[in-house]
Amino acid sequence: MSGQVTLGETMIAAIARTIDDGTAAFHGFGSPLVQLALHVAKRTHAPDLVLVAGATYGINPNPPFLAPTSNDWVMDRGSEAALDIEELFDLAAAGRMDRMFLSGLQIDKWGSCNVTRLGANELKLKLPGGGGGCNLSCDVGAMTLWTAAHRAPANDQGKRRYRLVEKCDFITNLGHRTLDGRRPAELGHRGGGPDSLVTDLGVFDFDDDGHMRLTGLYSDTSVDDVMESTQFEPKLADDVATIPLPEPEVVELIRRLDPMRIHERELQPGDRKRGFG
Amino acid sequence: MSGQVTLGETMIAAIARTIDDGTAAFHGFGSPLVQLALHVAKRTHAPDLVLVAGATYGINPNPPFLAPTSNDWVMDRGSEAALDIEELFDLAAAGRMDRMFLSGLQIDKWGSCNVTRLGANELKLKLPGGGGGCNLSCDVGAMTLWTAAHRAPANDQGKRRYRLVEKCDFITNLGHRTLDGRRPAELGHRGGGPDSLVTDLGVFDFDDDGHMRLTGLYSDTSVDDVMESTQFEPKLADDVATIPLPEPEVVELIRRLDPMRIHERELQPGDRKRGFG
């Protein structure tokens, strides 16, 4: 893929575009694409971003390289200050945390995520759990969702294991509707909910009703690809554009920040070869 | 007063005797008699006392000399650890603070104190305020009260300004009854309330009903002195004893801890000359 921009790099840039300058944003753990997106934003269009690192709670760190685990002094290197766990979550509860990044093994059309368990009644698969996502999803200003496993190929029986599902078995992180159809505002939640989703197939926003809407595709994906791999029918933006590729400086920045290509562990094996431009 | 033990030293020793080993105790600010009592206890019968210093919130400090103000690095010297303001008060609220020391311009027969204002309806005299006493009086395990201004001589018109009053104009720190006669236990307060009072005229405990009771006198004070200077009638213990004088080592310790005799500023001018033994 020499000379090319990879899928991972393009996703990182797409996530970075959801981050505004002069705001505070927090990446959780286990999320190298997001970690890199925050570092890219901070070093390009959002120099006054308050970057809070997941697990270490360092402020504006400058890690020499991306480590495969988040709560590592590598990831805290160069932080100008540090928070306690309680302070980080207080910031969100007090409305000071503008953006958080969440994912799930299931993501529904309202942007709710399940990282707790498969099986709505009987436990079929225990997932690692949501970390701070459940609280944060109700409190932060806005959320960027992401997944690198949107594509849901049919198996021999023609069955697909959807990542983007009609309904989550369990809502760990709340989007724009509860399982019984209530809106977060009815619950008095102050968070704005998810406003973007970046996947390996496309990018989405959420319409005024809070429903997921496709707004962008990669040069190698189509609306049909998205529809096929999505259990519900996403809305379509009037103008579904091609997702912009990152500038060369951004690509170079990502490669410098992540020399071990840790972020590619998030991608499906087949997607590691995808390249653009 | 060479060769003699002073009133201040005797009061300090009496306050120190209310402190048990293996407990946590906190002195507030503006209270050199109490500060010294804690240091005496820690250095004699209560080596495992958790001594929390008022204003600095240092743990087990070893000040080179007593300063006239509490929030001074002098008073924090040698602390083995430090608390934040919130942690100190959390300790009390969680039932971990065994003893606190409180006083007031008015102290009533139930051990409630007023450090807020004279004048029950119209403000006649604004006092400095209660610091943390209001909260602490409801939360700490037990309280030692003290005042060095119990004696209330009659003026030309035969009027006395009592320190120990029938009823406080304002209850800043709660004793065993509210102004309308409720017991703290009825309010769900977990603190044990005041169990001792040390004054320039005598020492007191509180009976099972929570009423102040005289248990000890100085060699130069009498029950009549106490009655005369007390607006209510304190109970009398079956055996009103003479307050023991501090051991020579304790006296020496106090003189070493307080070379500037800061604690005498708490005493009435006439009492600075009182000595025993």
Added chain:
Amino acid sequence: MTDAPTNGNGSDWPGAPVHTAGDKRTELDELIGHVENGNTVAVGGGLSSREPMAIIRALIRKGVKDLNVVGSAHGIDIDLLCAGGCVSESSESYVGFEQDFGMAPNYRRACESGDVKVNDSCCYTVVQQLRATIMGLPFMPVRSIRGTSVFDMHPEYKTMTCPYTGEELTLVPAVQPDVAIIHAQYGDAHGNLRIEGPPVADILFAKASKKVVASVEEIVSNERLKELGGANIPYFYVTALAEVPMGAHPTACYPFYAYDRPHTKDYYDQAKQGAEAFKSGYLDPFVFGCTSHEAYLEKVGGEDTARHLGSWKDGDEAWMSLYGSTPA
């Protein structure tokens, strides 16, 4: 992907601010522009230590009015603000000079005359009210206060029955100061602050307030700040800061200087004689008569005083000698 993403939840809650500017350094006179008439103000430090006295003198010179001061245990800071006519309400838990001098004369006068509304609080109540704001909650529970006259003084306190235990608890509403004024030993250009020694309520104030303005003894690099032990107030709480050496004088700001007890005794003696005497004997020469902090420092003895108050480092004898009532 939209530049201004849509938001299906319709929340318009502004939230508490974060202060993200890259360089927050300014001058004392600019700094105090963040304090407005009628503000609820949290004053950092406590008793005789690390009070933001240079800021307070500048506020008095500027003629700021109708402040509601909230906090824990204070002394000359609130007393001077009262003398300067800046305060209309006090929600402090203590204002005085301990056993050193006793009651705070200007504060007393202002309360007793009715110029300042007395709204006394208590340290843990203040802590819990600030914590409520810090956690984005409308209130915090506490077990205490009920049964005292402090409860009756505050109609805004409520009670609830605990749904777990059935017991009654006190609820105290969130307090969000408009501005916290803080004096710290160190800060960096970004606004990270490092307080050495007891932080009193300053860190809580910083987290709970809409704005934080700080004077510091020294502005240092972030690297140096970390060598010193690191920020305890991260920059994003801080609106602006100014380097104001000796900015806590006459209160202490260790390790730079100890409490100026002779100056404070003079202050107290003047204050005790009445409002008029205090104006001519203290306010005029030390506040109104010094149009800058530099002029004030000259007035109180310049380098000699700074050196003298720094001599606490020379040993216990030298330190103890600072607590006499006359300058050495």
Added chain:
Amino acid sequence: MTDAPTNGNGSDWPGAPVHTAGDKRTELDELIGHVENGNTVAVGGGLSSREPMAIIRALIRKGVKDLNVVGSAHGIDIDLLCAGGCVSESSESYVGFEQDFGMAPNYRRACESGDVKVNDSCCYTVVQQLRATIMGLPFMPVRSIRGTSVFDMHPEYKTMTCPYTGEELTLVPAVQPDVAIIHAQYGDAHGNLRIEGPPVADILFAKASKKVVASVEEIVSNERLKELGGANIPYFYVTALAEVPMGAHPTACYPFYAYDRPHTKDYYDQAKQGAEAFKSGYLDPFVFGCTSHEAYLEKVGGEDTARHLGSWKDGDEAWMSLYGSTPA
């Protein structure tokens, strides 16, 4: 004056304990005697850092049962405790190996088989529940959780209508762990602990728990502890401590040693193959087969491994090389 003062309030509330003994030093095997079957246990550290692994291995060897583990984001610590059969309930908010290896195999098996009751929490919920205990309150309010399935999973969560704003709030009950097990870099004989780097939830755990037992890399004098920056867990929360060098291995305990990724990869590979394979491939050689921490250290490479994991200090290249999957 009576020696046992009378108390007119009749309160018999025992309160939370303070641990006042003068010398709290003990050995690892004594230390774990403070953890009893059925305890609610807070495990310090998080993910791949500063987890009390030596304590955990000793607990498994001892055969402690029916623990309810509470906390925020964990990895090999909880996974190993599950493999050892020590856990009957998990109230953690995350147990896994992030993108490094993925899901936690032993934890998953224990949850899916029903051996471990799944009672997942969320970081801020845990924080608020610990804070409630720390403040002596029966509960804490939070704004979030309602509307998620996590709320439905926890019948002990309640709601209330705020008497100030009329809005609905979630209430989460106080959690008081019976014991917190913590690994810190430094401690002194009195039990003052100093954690360097991110404290995760350890300080909250220490304040909220009835007992704290700690292993530390080095026991130093209180003077030295203060030079290092001072205690962040004061001694009176701490029941006992033991000097256990490399006590967090294979998780990191900077500045002493980095995360042992090759060992963790081997752990994960064994765990992924099933309970039987994990027993023979990991539990037997590294836990049951090492009857002391010293034996474990020898087994994992002794001084060579310690030196290798300490080589992160030699520069970014050396540091980065530690994240490969084979020992250097």
